[in-house]
Amino acid sequence: MTFIHFFILIPILTAFFIPLIGKLAPKLHLGWPALFVPVILFGFFTAQIPAISAGETISGSVVWMQALDLYFSVYLDGLSLIFTLLITGIGSLVVLYSTFYLSKERESLSHFYAYLLLFMGAMLGVVLSDNLMVLYLFWELTSISSFLLIAFWFRRKKSRYGAQKSFLITVSGGISMLVGFIMLQVMSGTNSIQEIIAMRDSLQEHELFVPALILILLGAFTKSAQFPFHIWLPDAMEAPTPVSAYLHSATMVKAGLFLVARFTPVFGGEATWFWLVSGVGIFTMFWGSFSAVKQKDLKALLAYSTISQLGLIMSLFGLGSAALQGGASTESIIYTKAIFVALFHLVNHSTFKGALFMVVGIVDHEVGTRDIRKLGGLISLMPVTFTLAVISSFSMAGLPPFNGFLSKEMFFTAALNANNLTIFSMETWGLLFPIIAWVGSIFTFAYSMIIVFRTFLGPYRRERLEKTPHEAPIGMLISPIILCVLIILLFFMPNQLSHYLLSPAMNSILPTYQNTEGLIPKISAWHGFNLELFMTAGVVVFGAFLMKTFRFWNFVYDLFPEHRSIDRGYQWVLAKSESGSKRATDLYMTGxxxxxxxxxxxxxxxxxxxxxxxxxxxxxxxxxxxxxxxxxxxxxxxxxxxxxxxxxxxxxxxxxxxxxxxxxxxxxxxxxxxxxxxxxxxxxxxxxxxxxxxxxxxxxxxxxxxxxxxxxxxxxxxxxxxxxxxxxxxxxxxxxxxxxxxxxxxxxxxxxxxxxxxxxxxxxxxxxxxxxxxxxVVLFIAGIGVYTLIKLKAPKGEDDIERE
Incomplete structure (x- = not known):
């Protein structure tokens, strides 16, 4: 087993020892020993940046079931390095934040950190696996561990519902992805992802190529909350804020994006892939931003904003995949820049969204509510939190001098280039991309301003709050401060990120374009008075106008009644499935x-x-x-x-x-x-x-x-x-x-x-x-199950308790 295998297993193995540490040191907050794991991992992967940026890769393989072509194969390249740094870097900040957010007197910290580390190891396995079946194993492990994290406050009915919903949707997509993987294995004769990429040209004519493509995308769309599978993400916000900051801004929802990026060299250039990825992505971007503006809960607002941002990144990966259709021509190189922007915004989104979740968590923790209708006037009582909210929200809105401005401008450029795409019938539909991107960005600006102005400015109404507001302790502020510093640094030094991380990742996604001149664009804040700048100005003007006049036009949302929503359809299908199953069971379970x-x-x-x-x-x-x-x-x-x-x-x-x-x-x-x-x-x-x-x-x-x-x-x-x-x-x-x-x-x-x-x-x-x-052994396991059911019976009087 190579050293990189060991680093994948460290979080998983540590998860089993966390409860033991809690037993041996009951007075110790388990966040501190848990913090060592992501910090060590982040240091290790940071040390690999020079080698990876120089074009090297790190791989290793351990035989598992040779007859079935199952190897525990790992592959660290530019693409997986970005994700490992996000998983371990944001993970370190989340663990530090949770140490001050969660109380060891009121919470079962041994369970929380065991689940969190299990999830971290599963995510590392997803992004580092080079074997289809091993990737699927870790993929489903992320679903299981995220289910446990979302349902951490299991006495809340909404927490249980949100965990079940996310699990059902993401696992259903994972099963379809597994079928797609099996088709790929049948076509190629191997489970190695790198070997499959190498034989891309011979696979495209196979009759299973398009079905495998669609099934794999179903797995990516469900995990990354793309329309219409986005409905699980808002309900998953019932998880503790550290979980939301980690799973739903930097890791779990990014797994689908990773999958699309990893398989772009295989399926990119195929019209079905282009239209599904870019079309679903751009519509998800609009629908998420449109839905976010009407939310009354800050975490619900962030949930829909996450959906919108994920759709934006997904659409960029789709647009960039068109480059693989036309070879290394000048026109194709223009479209490769969309993938560069996707990677850039993926990093930026993790910084400002992670900070925003932590800010909202601070407000909830210190004020006692996340209801926008009750908040206001907190700027004088929580000045540091207000500053962090401004930096992260303005970055999400795409304003300078923050990193979100740079990637948003480049997103507009990619959308405008789509209008000039001469393949896939884009002469007809290409104009929709910049229009939808611009309208969606207007709503993005509006909900970003709502977070700042409705929470920290305006009248202060103490009588509506559950607690007396005060600034958060310094320990809870450290993590969002670090993220906000990164937001500003990336604005002023984006090309350092481009050289060391984005460029190697581009070479991983587009291996046929390696060392192509002009492939990696130079990032700068000023490009003159161009159409993108005017689009940004329009976003600011119309976004501010929408926010100020919301009460006059919010009747638009009545056109999409709740009883006809996709979420209600999910509930109907679930209810009918349960009642139908009961009826079918009653037919043969006669007694x-x-x-x-x-x-x-x-x-x-x-x-x-x-x-x-x-x-x-x-x-x-x-x-x-x-x-x-x-x-x-x-x-x-x-x-x-x-x-x-x-x-x-x-x-x-x-x-x-x-x-x-x-x-x-x-x-x-x-x-x-x-x-x-x-x-x-x-x-x-x-x-x-x-x-x-x-x-x-x-x-x-x-x-x-x-x-x-x-x-x-x-x-x-x-x-x-x-x-x-x-x-x-x-x-x-x-x-x-x-x-x-x-x-x-x-x-x-x-x-x-x-x-x-x-x-x-x-x-x-x-x-x-x-x-x-x-x-x-079977009898022994059955005995353990019976014993567990007897011993884990809820205390008297707590069977129906729900923490609302």
């Missing part, structure tokens, strides 16, 4: 044991009997059979009479006795076949079973007339005769279809191989020892 036996044996009859019939495997060859003796014939006749008698008896006691006749007759057969140990076992088991049946049935009433009716007995007779006939036919067919040499000769050496003179005992005790061990 009658005989019905369940009908299903089981009927299925076996159809499956096994049908297979024997259709394959022509019913071959009876009696030539090697031993003649049936008179004694054996008499015993068989007795057993047949007893079996038929059970069908017609009117008493449970009689049926039990006849069933005992069958069991004792089998014991006689064992005696005739010289297996006294089996005969003794059969006699003991049959005696105990018969006695138990007699004791139980003695206290039961006699069979009713309905139970003795032909309607009830006929299906039993058919099933019984059918299973008996099937068993006989199966045994005879096996005897007549000897495809392999019998292994009985192997077991005849039981004394030499296992030290047992009794073959049967040797088989049970030695040859099947592994099987027996697994059976014991």
């Amino acid at each position: 009658f044991l005989r019905h369940y036996l009908y299903y089981i044996y009927g299925f076996l009859l159809l499956l096994v009997g049908g297979t024997l019939w259709l394959t022509g495997s019913i071959v009876i060859d009696p030539s090697d059979d031993v003649p049936v003796s008179l004694y054996e014939g008499i015993i068989v006749a007795v057993m047949a009479a007893a079996a038929i008698g059970i069908l017609f008896t009117k008493s449970r006691l009689t049926a039990t006795l006849l069933n005992g006749v069958l069991g004792y007759s089998i014991a006689v057969f064992f005696v005739l076949f010289r297996a006294p140990d089996l005969a003794l076992t059969q006699l003991v088991v049959e005696t105990v079973t018969t006695v138990l049946f007699l004791l139980c049935f003695y206290h039961l009433p006699e069979w009713s007339k309905e139970e003795r009716s032909v309607k009830v007995r006929l299906p039993k007779m058919i099933i019984s005769i059918g299973m008996g006939a099937l068993t006989v036919l199966l045994a005879l067919s096996v005897q007549g279809n000897k495809m392999f040499e019998s292994i009985s000769s192997y077991f005849e050496d039981s004394y030499e191989l296992a030290g047992g003179r009794n073959i049967v005992n040797a088989i049970l005790g030695d040859f099947r020892a592994f099987d027996t061990m697994l059976e014991v």
